[in-house]
Amino acid sequence: MTRKSKNFTLSIIAILSLFFLILNISLNYFYVFAFFLIFLTAVYGFSSHNEVWYHKSAHIIVSSLLGIFTLVYEILGILFSLIAAEFSKIKPNFYVIIFGIISIIIFIHELNYLKKIEQEAKRNNNNKH
């Protein structure tokens, strides 16, 4: 994965989180804060940090984890309303669900990339020995 594609992933996260932040302003302050934090984490990822090779990956992973966490929060809310049989209170926030699913895809994709790098390093190590 090139530096450009990392910037592309970070851009996707930043734009989508900003978009969902605006959509949630009239709905829920907690989600506004969550999307603001995801946006900020992605934006910090654009800065160059040459000493740490996984800088951009780290920002992609953490921002997608925050997205997944927000999804879990939403699902827990729905589940507890179901347990208490308060069906009228169940109003799923589809913005959070959509962003959560996208976050899962991005997280898995990035983790696979890091694992691939690890495998390659192991192979190179073995070849040297």
Added chain:
Amino acid sequence: MNNAHGLNQDKRENGTVSTLDAEECIEISIIGNPNVGKTSLFNILTGAKQYVANWPGVTVEKKIGYFKYKDRTFKLVDLPGVYTLSAKSEDEKVAKDYVLNKSYQIVILVADALNLESSMFLLLQLLEMDANIILVINAIDEAKEKGRIIDPSPITKTLNIPVVLTSARTGEGIEELLEVIYNYSKPKSRVKTRIKYPPNVEKFIEFFQELINKYPEIATNYSGYLENDWLPVYLLEFGNEDLKLPKSFLKELEKSFDLEKLQKEYTKWKLDFISYLVSSSIINEGIDWSLRDILDHVLTHKVLGILIYIFAMFAIFSLTFNLAQPLSDLLELAFTSVGNFLSNVIPVPWLNSLVVDGIIGGLGGVLVFIPQIFILFFFLGFLEESGYLPRAAFLVDRIARNFGLSGRSFMSIILGFGCNVPAIISTKTIANKKERLALTLSLPFASCSARLPVYILLIGTFFPSNAALVLLLIYLSSIVLVLVSSKFLQKFITQSEDIPFIIELPRFRMPTFKNLAIYTWNRGKHFLQKAGSIILIATIIIWALSFFPNFGQDINNSYAAGIGKVFEPLTKHLGWDWRINTGLVFGVAAKEVVVSSYSTLFNVGEDSLSYALQNVLSPASALALIFFVLAYVPCFATLATIKSETNSWKWPIFTLVYTTAVAYVIANAVYFIGGIFL
């Protein structure tokens, strides 16, 4: 499963297991750096259930347990985590004193497979002390996951000590450890090792030992240090600050040796030796990254890290409110039904009033908050067990320093969110005495879970649409209050020494549901125990005071009203009537009693209590009341802990007056500022 049988310590001390004499019982101590899994191993070997957490400094006092393996019984002593035997803080002194006392036969040194280097200093110190060591390299499963293979043979061969690879998490290596302990408990199996130092250091040690003969008082006063060559090398490593050897003795040493130069030579040799041992014992197969590094890169960022921590707390409070509310409603329904049923069944009026209004109304008013309390502990447990909290401590270290505290103090504040008592005890890990005393006296401002029912009741009544945000504001204010109070108090405390904050960030771990359930239950059961004891008693007393002397006919002329009215001149301008005051007075016993007394004094259930409170309080007075409850008088248990930790009655009495004065000032400020916005 291992074949060791844990013995209950209490039973043994009560004499139930009395046939074992001192000779049969072999004493073993567990020592190691903080957060390497010592207490986990202790629990596995003894069958105990000591509290284990994923952050350093959990064990602040030594803990004792027993276990049997084959035909032998072992006494196991779990010591607080230390990096070296040069003790600074109270918990480190506990470990050092125990090690110097030498009542044990074997020392189990627990090292972290992913950070072997940091345990090697302690290992060499113990060898220098001539201790019989078993080196346990723990978390071997996590090392394997990271592509790190540990080969113990170089350490075994070089130092002549047994090395066992274990995983306290999976139980790997525990059987082998038991077998090694059993075999090593026979003195014949132990091989003595004498470390070979560089020639100049050897000469120094020889000269030192000869010189001691001229100073018999040294032999008497430093007997614990005199085994092997520990005293001379301790002097080289840590200087004379701890030892306080006679000046004349030091002068004689300085005549023959350049101590500064020798110290550098000794340190270099030690570092090289450790580096050789570690590098020859570790084979790395992986690449230098892990999910921990990746997460830490962002979570310890000076801006993002703090925002993520605030977000995590915000999420926990939102979940506490949103998830618990339906369950709380169900409990409320149950208490109302029981109350209605008993109201129709009990014919005697005063008994009816006691059971229905007093016990069911008062106690039920508190018990409906069980879901909130358990859910809050569950998620706080998640943060703690996953290893996130030490990162928060690391982040706030810089901020805390401006208030004369360190990040380590932040861990105590977080503990204080559960209960102030363990939080105050945890200050033993703070080496700076000035910081420790100021923090001990300020920790009652950390918002403990006993205050939670009051917050939930008032926030739910007056700020339902921004409940989590208000709760977050209260908890952040609580942190700020502890910091500001510490800074203020430190101005009046004279002892001072600046000790840097060193915290080893633990690995991130996905907490298991079982561990979280145990954590939640251990914290939450305290609330249930209080409900069955102090809250129940206080509720009955409040009912009696509100019922007499006119048998419930006119509560405004009851004894309870009399107590509350005494304080009315001080609180009337805040919008608090006698009922609010009486609740606060009884809240001194336990903060939950504030809610149960309101249920009794307003003579209504929780739902109607909200309406009743809305008739008495304005949003600004409610907010002032919340902040007053946050800051005023700590409970009796906290005051008793302050007494035992400071060894003086002066400090608990000071805390009593100080917290009440601060709470009153804050309540006034919040009321007047709140009045502008609300």
